[in-house]
Amino acid sequence: MSTLANQIESYLKKVISAQPDHILEIRRGDLAENFMCVPSQINYVLETRFGVTQGYLVESKRGGGGFVRIIKLSTVQDNGLHKVVEATNGRRISQTAGEGLLNRLNEEGFLTNRENLLLQSLISSSVLKNDGDSELLRGQILHSVLLNILRSDFENSKEE
Amino acid sequence: MSTLANQIESYLKKVISAQPDHILEIRRGDLAENFMCVPSQINYVLETRFGVTQGYLVESKRGGGGFVRIIKLSTVQDNGLHKVVEATNGRRISQTAGEGLLNRLNEEGFLTNRENLLLQSLISSSVLKNDGDSELLRGQILHSVLLNILRSDFENSKEE
DNA sequence: AATTATTTGACTATTTTTGACCAATAATAT
DNA sequence: ATATTATTGGTCAAAAATAGTCAAATAATT
Helix, strand or coil: CCCCHHHEEEEEEEHHCCCCCCCEECCCCHHHHHHHCCCHHHHHHHHHHHCCCCEEEEEEEECCCCEEEEEEEEECCCCCHHHHHCCCCCCCCCHHHHHHHHHHHHHCCCCCCCHHHHHHHHCCCCCCCCCHHHHHHHHHHHHHHHHHHHHHHHCCCCCC | CHHHHHHHHHHHHHHHHHHCCEEECCCHHHHHHHHCCCCCCHHHHHHHHHCCHHHHEEECCCCCCCCEEEEECCCCCCCHHHHHHHHHHCCCCCHHHHHHHHHHHHHHHCHHHHHHHHHHHCCCCCCCCCCCCCCHHHHHHHHHHHHHHHHHHHHHHHHC
16 A cells, blocks of 8 residues: 555546546656656556556657646446447457447447548558558557547537 | 747747738847747747648748748638648658647637547557657658548538 | 566657757948 | 858757656565
8 A cells, every 4th residue: 555656646646636627747757756766667657557447548748848648537427438448458450340449439429420530531551551560550549539538528629 | 848949839829810911020039039049949949830730831031131931821821731731741740740730720620629639649659659650650640630621521521 | 486566777769959060141341 | 243241040960858668676465
């Protein structure tokens, strides 16, 4: 209960809860300094405590003005989406399977027709003509899409 | 979070918006002096925040009476995103530049707030963790988004 | 004793800041 | 006119400021 990782985890969760939008942006180096540890310790905490399973999305930026952004996902109206989110974690996804997933999300109202069209095009093999593992990349993209659907500020950003 | 580059960017955008013709002419040296930085810092800001993809055109002249002219182009003037599509074709795009492009598309009504949020997340470095060339991949994703915006069936799918 | 979790640090990647040197244009001198 | 000098802006690469990865060393748990 009192490992460094646990303390950092508690601290971050406390601060995030205090944010109106449940989003926290912080400098990794600052956090490491506050807890008197190496910066990579922060990554360990993020990986083990702020993953999909725990309902968080993490984004970041390097270089001057860099940051780590932790976004708490809304878990309130979970229509079985979390299962899908976990099922796509780190998985390869074929184009056909990806198309099916997006269409299903569209039919169930999680994605608009436009969003579906856009993403269908994005995961088509021609776009993903990456040298690397296209199926893995497709999985990463779809995983990210799913996580964003669960963001509480995502639904609220309908239109002005 | 407020880097020098961000401050200069904000300042310039504020001033340009206040111009009736959305054109700003300024001396690079003056700007650098105001922000107490080296002149080349200005070029960095222009390159990373005022490129064609972000909807700006930059011209300049050296020597006595020299200047830097920043022109904000509306999409109509810009031939319907044609230049942006060209500029992103096969090109590598940094996270900063990508953010700028998406925000511009959002501001000009080509992307909804939701679509912007989703895509911003998709191009953030932590999401785009792949073995290959991240910047190239970011460019491919954004290029695909632009092509979709230009497709008539995508434009027409705004309502649902 | 074996396995799993945590801590640490060396090495990598990305973005911003800075400075030395280059190029163009205008003004002035010859 | 031409050459020279002053006045601008441009380029590029190094340094600084962030963050990420990975695996070895420790610690905790089974």
